[in-house]
Amino acid sequence: xxxxxxxxxSPRDTVAPGGRPLPQISAEMAPFFEAARxxxxxxxxxxxxxxxxxxxxxxxxxxLAREADWAPVSGRGTVxxxxxxxxxxxxxxxxxxxxxxxxxxxxxxxRMVSNVVGCPPGEIRVGMPLEVVFETVTPEVTLPKFRVxxx
Amino acid sequence: MPRHPLCGAAAIAGLGITxxxxxxxxxxxxxxxxxxxxxxxxxxLERSDLDGLLLxxxxxxxxxxxxxxxxxxxxxxxxxxxxxxxxxxxxxxxAMIQHAIEAVASGRAHxxxxxxxxxxxxxxxxxxxxxxxGSAYGFSRGWEAAYGFFGVIAMYALVxxxxxxxxxxxxxxxxxxxVAQRKxxxxxxxxxxxxxxxxxxxxxxxxxxxxxFHLYDCxxxxxxGLAVVVTTAERARDxxxxxxxxxxxxxGHLGGDPLETLSSxxxxxxxxxxxxxxxxxxxxxxxxxxxxxxxxxIVCLEDxxxxxKGEGGPYAAEHLTGxxxxxxxxxxxxxxxxxxxxGMTPVSEAVIQLRGDGGQRQVAxxxxxxxSGNGGVLxxxxxxxxxxxxxx
Numbered sequence: 120x121x122x123x124x125x126x127x128x129s130p131r132d133t134v135a136p137g138g139r140p141l142p143q144i145s146a147e148m149a150p151f152f153e154a155a156r157x158x159x160x161x162x163x164x165x166x167x168x169x170x171x172x173x174x175x176x177x178x179x180x181x182x183l184a185r186e187a188d189w190a191p192v193s194g195r196g197t198v199x200x201x202x203x204x205x206x207x208x209x210x211x212x213x214x215x216x217x218x219x220x221x222x223x224x225x226x227x228x229x230r231m232v233s234n235v236v237g238c239p240p241g242e243i244r245v246g247m248p249l250e251v252v253f254e255t256v257t258p259e260v261t262l263p264k265f266r267v268x269x270x
Numbered sequence: 271m272p273r274h275p276l277c278g279a280a281a282i283a284g285l286g287i288t289x290x291x292x293x294x295x296x297x298x299x300x301x302x303x304x305x306x307x308x309x310x311x312x313x314x315l316e317r318s319d320l321d322g323l324l325l326x327x328x329x330x331x332x333x334x335x336x337x338x339x340x341x342x343x344x345x346x347x348x349x350x351x352x353x354x355x356x357x358x359x360x361x362x363x364x365a366m367i368q369h370a371i372e373a374v375a376s377g378r379a380h381x382x383x384x385x386x387x388x389x390x391x392x393x394x395x396x397x398x399x400x401x402x403x404g405s406a407y408g409f410s411r412g413w414e415a416a417y418g419f420f421g422v423i424a425m426y427a428l429v430x431x432x433x434x435x436x437x438x439x440x441x442x443x444x445x446x447x448x449v450a451q452r453k454x455x456x457x458x459x460x461x462x463x464x465x466x467x468x469x470x471x472x473x474x475x476x477x478x479x480x481x482x483f484h485l486y487d488c489x490x491x492x493x494x495g496l497a498v499v500v501t502t503a504e505r506a507r508d509x510x511x512x513x514x515x516x517x518x519x520x521x522g523h524l525g526g527d528p529l530e531t532l533s534s535x536x537x538x539x540x541x542x543x544x545x546x547x548x549x550x551x552x553x554x555x556x557x558x559x560x561x562x563x564x565x566x567x568i569v570c571l572e573d574x575x576x577x578x579k580g581e582g583g584p585y586a587a588e589h590l591t592g593x594x595x596x597x598x599x600x601x602x603x604x605x606x607x608x609x610x611x612x613g614m615t616p617v618s619e620a621v622i623q624l625r626g627d628g629g630q631r632q633v634a635x636x637x638x639x640x641x642s643g644n645g646g647v648l649x650x651x652x653x654x655x656x657x658x659x660x661x662x
Binding site: 140245 | 418
């Protein structure tokens with residue numbers, strides 16, 4: 120990781136240039152971020168029953184199978200819900216507040232926490248159509264984010 | 271229908287509430303010892319009378335394995351027959367009391383203390399640097415941190431926003447809950463915000479934490495301890511204070527995704543708890559609903575059947591849940607305005623009201639109380655129906 124330690128905040132955080140935390144990537148979630156580096160949005164697919172899920176889990180709660188693959192999805196979805204963060208929970212977001220965190224309902228079903236780029240938090244609405252974009256944060260880390268579709 | 275064997279079989283015989291809020295210099299264990307001691311004194315019992323101890327360890331207990339044993343040793347309690355740490359978030363208080371009831375009704379134990387304590391607040395730093403009292407609750411830090419998604423408040427905010435979208439719940443509805451509870455707190459000298467009135471305009475003007483939650487949509491954070499002593503109905507009648515009988519109880523844990531259900535486990539609890547008690551919603555005089563957020567109160571009003579699903583917002587706003595209103599709801603000010611002892615806050619206020627100890631905030635008719643506990647993000651739920659009479 121090319122990140123540096125933040126001046127404050129959790130000692131576990133590594134941060135991107137600009138101070139925002141880089142994702143702490145578990146072994147289960149690693150394929151999601153590997154795909155994002157290739158500009159591809161993927162979700163987990165249970166090898167037992169085929170259900171699509173996100174975020175990654177090590178067991179399917181429907182059929183209890185442990186095996187899973189990652190499947191590409193369209194990158195299209197809608198705002199299922201959102202929250203506008205005003206409190207600063209991490210110093211890397213001090214200059215960002217207020218910003219919106221959205222829960223994206225992907226066309227294929229799973230829901231994903233993300234951000235909408237290019238849209239002020241006050242303009243975000245539930246149901247708004249979205250499409251994925253890829254934000255390169257460091258040479259190693261790319262974050263799938265979303266923009267208003269057709270916007 | 272035959273009477274449920276546990277309906278009215280046990281009672282809350284003692285209540286102990288330590289100083290609450292910005293109380294420094296005591297550990298969570300200290301607060302627990304004090305709360306249990308106060309509850310025993312209230313009941314007129316000695317430590318040697320206690321043979322059961324259930325603990326809901328707040329966040330400050332984090333490194334204490336076997337907390338109920340730690341507490342037993344700290345208090346010099348001998349020969350316990352029931353001991354456990356319980357962990358269902360805000361539903362724990364009700365669940366502890368339920369286990370205590372089953373233990374005393376079966377004769378496995380005779381007097382069980384159920385206690386919550388916490389000490390997450392730290393004294394203000396001399397430099398005046400702000401310490402976030404909520405930081406202990408900001409524990410969402412995996413990959414989602416890269417998107418700026420932190421904390422339980424944000425998780426609840428997503429559910430609340432979805433409820434607003436689906437049912438038309440408004441900011442005014444949330445505000446009505448906050449304002450009504452503050453009015454109750456203004457009548458409660460033990461409430462942390464006793465001296466601070468709140469208007470709807472002031473609610474709207476208060477800072478956002480995570481939109482749609484203003485500061486006053488969110489519960490307080492409190493240092494302190496709170497305990498009750500549960501014993502059999504028969505024994506309770508011989509003790510110092512009037513018994514508060516447990517007539518009905520239930521737990522309900524929905525599983526799945528609260529963003530789908532927009533419901534609490536109260537939808538599972540209400541029927542069984544009222545059937546066990548032989549009571550209906552119309553019999554309830556005082557209502558103590560777990561209020562980590564204003565929104566939680568609105569959801570639980572729906573889920574207990576005070577109104578239809580989705581109508582909790584208008585119901586709260588129109589039913590004037592403050593003093594003198596149509597529904598005596600969270601009559602001590604709740605966790606939004608009084609103090610935050612997880613599920614013990616609503617339990618304690620129900621006991622105070624049923625005993626008639628409410629002082630300025632005492633509700634005139636106070637025979638039956640409904641108490642809810644809610645943990646996680648609408649994840650766990652417990653219900654108690656408490657009454658002044660054991661029931662026929």
